Amino acid sequence: MYPKDFPGTTDPFVAEGWIRSLEAIFRYMNMADADKIHCAIFLLRDDASLLWEGAERGVNLNTLTWEDFKRIFYEKYFTADVRSRLKREFMSLRQGDMAVAEFVKKYDRGCHFVPLIANDVAEKMIHFLDGLRPAIRRDVLLADPTDYNDVVTRAYQAEQPLKDIAWEMQRKRPPPPQ
Template sequence: MVRPETAYERFRKMKPEDFHGTTDPFVVEGCIRSLEVIFRYMDMMDDDRVRCTIYLLKGDSSLWWEGVERGVNIATLTWEEFKRVFYDKYFTSDVRSRLKREFMSLRQGDWSVVEFVPKFDRGYYFVPLIANDVAEKL
């Protein structure tokens, strides 16, 4: 009798990239977005999402997680809670503030529409992340 694949085995077949740790907000958010695409496609539950993501943490991010793990209950940690802890480390409030300032001061100036739109779209993408932070709203 053939054993059915586990969620983890199906997840690994999607070839997600390992995360080694960076505070580049575009890399951090790109990592989370790509994982969420896989999770939605696989209809993966929170606990599997968290476990699979933890497996992808390598190098400095793996060391960081070992410290975090001492203060959280991994059995009850939701995906949203994991993202909050992850963003607190890798998409810090000072980075969010900087992105907000950059976006709010963005002007087309001498750029063509073709040059300006990608800069606007990139900044606009981060507005919900910034706006969802109570401190940033103030």
């Protein structure tokens, strides 16, 4: 579990992923705020290091908290407008033609940006169900799921017969004329 350097990026998910990976290490090591900040600053490279040099002039490192550091970091790499756009995308997320696995991945990633849903188990399950393709949602609801993990498992199970039917229909089609 080695922390990675952060050179800066235009991809907000890379920036968010870097912070999350650091926080996993910090939790494991039970680090104090000051140590978290020193570690993060040490890992900044290239453009990110330059950004911090500019930001550092306006902060007192002796009183800076980890939350303050993240706020400064996010102002540059994971801006409020990007977070707002991601929240809107999550709220309108629908499975459509996506496989269940892809939908779950996008849902779990987006859920992170809407704590009112992410932190309410019933709301998280309902919002996920609402985004499923109708045929899959019907099958999941017939199974009377109990929680989000149950819904996801049943969505995977409901998808397979639909794939099998589509494959069988494709196989039975006559070949196109030559």
